[in-house]
């Protein structure tokens with residue numbers, strides 16, 4: 527094997543001969559043609575535009591991972607590391623003939639209750655931490671779905687229902703241990719390699735592989751009590767739901783998270799608006815907000831008095847199933863434009879009716895950014911702290927023949943929502959991106975300049991970050 531190996535010749539590499547002698551016996555190695563390949567390669571959530579791997583390697587420990595990076599670099603083997611495979615954008619589909627590094631063995635949870643610290647392995651999912659945190663009487667801001675990688679989400683910013691209480695996930699991050707492009711292990715924190723730590727908090731996948739991460743955690747809010755309410759409305763109510771969302775534009779309470787959603791019931795053949803509200807606190811505290819939703823005349827109402835982990839379990843139902851043909855579009859909104867949302871609802875209804883196999887959704891995710899804004903924008907690579915509503919436009923269908931129609935429809939919807947978003951240029955939450963927006967939309971021009979300089983320092987050969995290229 528020589529350093530002159532090009533990506534195009536990877537398929538002929540004998541992976542066992544190249545890596546086997548340098549890694550521990552617990553490391554699994556498979557070529558794509560091997561019978562055990564599916565048990566070595568990392569799982570993937572969506573079957574839309576998947577990466578193509580010629581082989582996979584699942585390191586048993588950090589030293590193995592270091593050896594893998596060094597050998598891959600020396601032999602010009604292109605690689606992509608994954609945990610639970612929830613990254614879904616068109617950039618992943620451009621990964622061809624690469625080696626998958628499956629981080630599945632980096633799962634661990636350790637809580638230092640006295641010092642309010644949580645340390646997790648780089649592949650630990652949200653669902654892995656909820657039980658232990660609950661048992662310790664603690665909580666931390668996370669995303670909403672149990673299946674998603676906690677580190678994977680954090681390094682793009684990290685938004686979710688507890689954002690109003692505690693800020694973005696990057697705001698809870700205290701330090702990471704990571705294998706960099708040189709194959710060395712470094713710690714990044716406010717005091718050690720602070721430039722790298724800045725980059726990790728918003729663009730982490732471009733700078734190395736994180737083997738463990740430490741977060742600051744909090745005592746449970748309201749002893750862990752949380753309420754989930756779900757209201758279903760007929761099409762005629764859609765304007766009033768958007769008006770309700772708008773009424774919170776300048777005063778969303780910190781414990782409240784809102785998810786109004788456009789959907790279509792394929793059983794009754796009717797469009798609908800789903801309005802999910804989560805409140806971290808007591809039912810009594812949440813009730814005035816639920817009363818506002820009830821006053822709009824839902825056809826069905828469900829209110830569940832539960833715990834924070836209970837809320838996440840409910841939010842994950844169906845959403846966490848692997849293998850759907852699914853992709854996303856997103857833009858950040860500075861305010862709620864009722865007329866645009868009404869217009870989008872009508873467009874969606876027309877598209878559902880013209881395409882009976884299409885089951886996409888438009889979800890407006892609304893979290894208080896009061897705490898997130900207490901951290902200056904310059905403090906982390908994540909740039910879009912003042913976004914009020916994150917549009918998550920999920921395309922769900924099974925027939926690739928619909929691809930072109932879905933793409934042109936989605937681009938139209940995205941442009942329409944962007945036009946009245948309150949921002950002159952697209953602000954894109956990296957973790958929800960479609961992949962065609964470009965680095966300035968993901969990080970903003972100022973942060974991008976700084977990120978590119980740091981990239982030249984920490985990853986000059988561009989080994990990492992295939993899901994969100996900076997150049």
Ligand SMILES: Cc1cc2nc3c(=O)[nH]c(=O)nc-3n(C[C@H](O)[C@H](O)[C@H](O)COP(=O)(O)OP(=O)(O)OC[C@H]3O[C@@H](n4cnc5c(N)ncnc54)[C@H](O)[C@@H]3O)c2cc1C
Pocket residue numbers: 571606607608609610611612613614629648649668669670671673674675676677678679680681682683684685686730731734735736737845846957958991992993
């Ligand atoms: C069902 C679903 C629900 C979601 N909910 C939320 C949510 O509530 N809030 C939110 O903010 N986001 C959410 N997301 C988006 C999610 O944060 C991103 O897709 C994220 O990139 C997923 O990380 P992963 O590790 O699970 O996926 P992967 O595909 O395994 O990884 C995604 C990217 O992160 C990199 N990466 C992962 N782990 C590491 C590591 N240890 N070190 C270095 N790089 C790493 C990978 O190389 C890859 O580029 C959701 C996505 C899905 C599909």
